[in-house]
Each structure stands twice: as structure tokens, then as C-alpha cells.
Amino acid sequence: MYTDWSVQATVSWLLSESFGSKNVSIVAEEDIQKLCKADAAGLLATVSNTVNECLAEAPRFGLKGPNISLGTSEVLEAISRCNSTGGPTGRFWTLDPVDGTLGFVRGDQYAVALALIEDGQVVLGVLGCPNYPMRKEWLSYHHRYHRIISKLTPPTSESWDKGCVIYARRGSGEALMQPLPHVNQKLVWPNSVRPVQVSSIDNPSLATFCEPVEKANSSHSFTAGVAHSMGLRKQPLRVYSMVKYAAIARGDAEIFMKFARAGYKEKIWDHAAGVVIIQEAGGVVSDARGRPLDFSKGIYLEGLDRGIIACAGPKLHDKIISAVDASWDSSSL
Structure with a gap:
């Protein structure tokens, strides 16, 4: 699925811009072998277009995008950094670009999962959950059912909002959630961040x-x-x-x-x-x-x-x- 390569390239490029490409090593599922084949020109073009569309949105999230669109060689270079095999020493990222492929295809729950591992310890975790409803009651419903019901009843921002990023740093003692903005909605970062906690239920x-x-x-x-x-x-x-x-x-x-x-x-x-x-x-x-x-x-x-x-x-x-x-x-x- 071209989406996996697109997410890997986007995340790899953004990490490299922040930390320098020589300092970024990523464990991820997809490599560039299939994209480098002679008959994959159309697939590579689709991936490149998707990556550039995503990076054009970077300023909305407080990030700097490329000055000009990335070419296919730059997209391949970004994906090629996703070839780490992990291990007990050093620093590397681990990325699941589309965790829950069936959920993604069906318009249901899926996640983009990124973690930083240092000397075998997970020190940072980020989960992007685009379809996660802000009201937990909707979590057990299929996303398509959510869409149908939302059209039949008057929507309110609290009732129908969905999508969030949840993240935590080891030793910080807190996990934080940032709701995702709607299309054309201005993102307020980090003013809309709030802490999340596990349930107190033990029965x-x-x-x-x-x-x-x-x-x-x-x-x-x-x-x-x-x-x-x-x-x-x-x-x-x-x-x-x-x-x-x-x-x-x-x-x-x-x-x-x-x-x-x-x-x-x-x-x-x-x-x-x-x-x-x-x-x-x-x-x-x-x-x-x-x-x-x-x-x-x-x-x-x-x-x-x-x-x-x-x-x-x-x-x-x-x-x-x-x-x-x-x-x-x-x-x-």
C-alpha cells in the first residue's frame, strides 16, 4: 500500500530536518526495493505526490516544510533511512506508518506510531490516531456508522470531534493529548494540549x-x-x-x-x-x-x-x- 511508504518518507524527512539526516536511523516495515524497480515509476510518483501534499501542511503544525517539492530521489533517500535493525545499543526510531491497515482501509481505527529507543529502552512514544473520537462512547462504533448518525443529528464540536495525537516521554510522569484540527481549522499548539490518565477502575x-x-x-x-x-x-x-x-x-x-x-x-x-x-x-x-x-x-x-x-x-x-x-x-x- 503506497500509504506506508508515504508516511515513512514524510516522517523520515521531518526527523532529518530536525536532527540531521546522519543522526536519524529508523526501524520500519517497508524498504525501497519495490519502489526502485523499473515497473514502479507510477507507484513512486504517487508516493512522491502524497509526501509533498503532506509536507505542504507542515506549517499548520508548527513545522517547516521543504522550500520546493521533493523529487523522487529525495523521497527514496528519506525511505532508505528506514533500514535500521535496532539492537541493544545506540539510538534509533521505530515507526509503524499505518498500524491497523484494515482499519485504515475500512475508515475505522488506525494509528501512526513512532517511538524513540535508546540503548534498548523506549524513551519517547507518539501515537497519531486520526479517527479516535473525543467521546469514548463512539469508540465501539464503526466509523461509517458514526458518519451516518452525525448527519442525522445536530452536530456539536464536543460530540463529533475526532482525531488526536497522544505522546509521552519516559520519566516525565505524564502523557499528553493534542486533538487534531479539522480541515481549514487553525491549529492552536500547544494551548489545546491536555494530560491523559489511565482509569481508576480496578474491579x-x-x-x-x-x-x-x-x-x-x-x-x-x-x-x-x-x-x-x-x-x-x-x-x-x-x-x-x-x-x-x-x-x-x-x-x-x-x-x-x-x-x-x-x-x-x-x-x-x-x-x-x-x-x-x-x-x-x-x-x-x-x-x-x-x-x-x-x-x-x-x-x-x-x-x-x-x-x-x-x-x-x-x-x-x-x-x-x-x-x-x-x-x-x-x-x-
Whole structure:
């Protein structure tokens, strides 16, 4: 999908302008091999046009765009910086340009996820969630349904606003949210930034839990068993992408559980940004044994035990770990 390359090129160019191209190393999913093929001229042109359209908007967000439009060679150069393999030392960024491809295609939830990792530790996380509703009640509805209903009832800015960027720096003790401006709306940055915090709910019967929409790489049945054994009564909130991490950080949900099927390896760009955001918002993230996630082993979360648990606080976290322990031996994962 050309969008992935477009986002990678845009983010890479902006980071390079801020820090210098020699200082920017990015772990990301897409490389330039396909774009360099002889029959990819049309695709490369589409990517380049999209990148230039995005960068033309940079001043609205307090950033400086290019003086003239980028050529295809400059776009390829920006994408080529996305070839880091990570590791335990040094500084690199990790980027998921379109996390939740199906959500993006369907007009539902998706995220652009960027994190900075230094010596194996995530030190900065940014989640751009363009379709995230400001009213959490809408999170469980499909975006197309939201559009239909909004046309049938009088819209108010508070009711129908959507889109935000959530970010956090390790050790800051806070996670912050910036609502996205509507088209033609002047952005007020950082005056409209506000802190977000995890929910105070620690009673499982009142908690909302998230799980992936897709069943291909996660076990809904095991998650349902854990949920039942620990007393979760609400239906799971199935949301595409790292928006699940954003929902917990904002206090719109309390628990995210993912138990991968045998053979599936989690990639660092699918979790890094969300982990530090939840932690700085007051939550807890670990593998399903209770250990911290390890981002120092390359592009995969090597050594991940059983699955991933993210939640609003230590009481819920301990209950989930106990429920997983009690159920694991009888599972087929």
C-alpha cells in the first residue's frame, strides 16, 4: 500500500530536518526495493505526490516544510533511512506508518506510531490516531456508522470531534493529548494540549478490555477464558491497531490482552510507542509472565512469554497474571 511508504518518507524527512539526516536511523516495515524497480515509476510518483501534499501542511503544525517539492530521489533517500535493525545499543526510531491497515482501509481505527529507543529502552512514544473520537462512547462504533448518525443529528464540536495525537516521554510522569484540527481549522499548539490518565477502575466486573480485531495472530478463545475466570463481564472492545494502547492511556478502557498463536513473533513497532504512553499515564505493561517487554533484541520482541498485558493499574495487572497462570497449561498456545 503506497500509504506506508508515504508516511515513512514524510516522517523520515521531518526527523532529518530536525536532527540531521546522519543522526536519524529508523526501524520500519517497508524498504525501497519495490519502489526502485523499473515497473514502479507510477507507484513512486504517487508516493512522491502524497509526501509533498503532506509536507505542504507542515506549517499548520508548527513545522517547516521543504522550500520546493521533493523529487523522487529525495523521497527514496528519506525511505532508505528506514533500514535500521535496532539492537541493544545506540539510538534509533521505530515507526509503524499505518498500524491497523484494515482499519485504515475500512475508515475505522488506525494509528501512526513512532517511538524513540535508546540503548534498548523506549524513551519517547507518539501515537497519531486520526479517527479516535473525543467521546469514548463512539469508540465501539464503526466509523461509517458514526458518519451516518452525525448527519442525522445536530452536530456539536464536543460530540463529533475526532482525531488526536497522544505522546509521552519516559520519566516525565505524564502523557499528553493534542486533538487534531479539522480541515481549514487553525491549529492552536500547544494551548489545546491536555494530560491523559489511565482509569481508576480496578474491579474486573466494571472494567472494559480490548483485544485485536483479527483472529489470525491472536487467540480470542484464550482471552475469553482469562476474561471469564477473572470476572470481566463486559463484551470485549475489538479495536484495530495501537489505538488500544491509546484507549487505556486515555482512561476509555482498562485492559488490553493479546496472546499470539504459536509461531507468531511480535514486532517492536507494534508496541513501543504504546508501552511508554501507558506507563507515563499511570498504567502497567508487561508480558503475560509479568516481565517488562524487551526492545533491545532487534525488530522482534524476543523472549516474549505467553503474550502481552497492558492495563490501568497494578491490581488489575496482578489479577490478569494470576488468571493466565491458572489457565496456561490447559491452553493450546
